[in-house]
Amino acid sequence: MSIIDIELDEEMEMPCPCQHCGEWFDLHDGRSSKSWYPGTVICKECRDEEREEMEAEAAEDEEEDEYEEEDPDDFNPDACPECGSDEAGAVICSECGHILVDDDD
Ligand SMILES: [Zn+2]
Ligand SMILES: [Zn+2]
Numbered sequence: 001m002s003i004i005d006i007e008l009d010e011e012m013e014m015p016c017p018c019q020h021c022g023e024w025f026d027l028h029d030g031r032s033s034k035s036w037y038p039g040t041v042i043c044k045e046c047r048d049e050e051r052e053e054m055e056a057e058a059a060e061d062e063e064e065d066e067y068e069e070e071d072p073d074d075f076n077p078d079a080c081p082e083c084g085s086d087e088a089g090a091v092i093c094s095e096c097g098h099i100l101v102d103d104d105d
Contacts, residue, residue, distance in 0.1 A: 018043040020050075 014027035019037045023045075031047030033040050035054050042050070078088035085095040092099055 016041070018046055020046040 012024070012026040015024050016027050016030070017024055018030075019033070019040050020042050023043055025043035027041060029044055030041035031044055033042045033047065033050060036042070036046075036050050078086055080087050080093040080095060080098050080100060082098040083093060083096040085093055087093050087095075087100055091101050
């Protein structure tokens with residue numbers, strides 16, 4: 001961007017370029033950046049953007065904290081290894097006839 005191409009708003013008292021978007025804004029209307037450019041004044045639009053991004057990141061952190069890992073262990077020791085039928089206490093599977101207990105020696 002060339003200085004010559006910039007049309008300064010006559011109402012601006014202290015025009016300065018925004019670090020983020022490069023647009024000119026009046027320093028009086030600017031906002032102090034907290035996350036992107038700490039200690040630097042950026043335009044109001046970018047400050048709003050920055051704040052939204054910070055809020056979105058804060059929301060993501062909260063979601064991670066609330067996230068609970070589900071226990072994938074759904075193994076059923078009473079299920080027939082052949083057909084998956086629930087045969088709790090049965091010796092022979094009623095569905096496929098698979099023998100569910102080992103023979104005692
Ligand atoms: Zn900006
Ligand atoms: Zn079975």
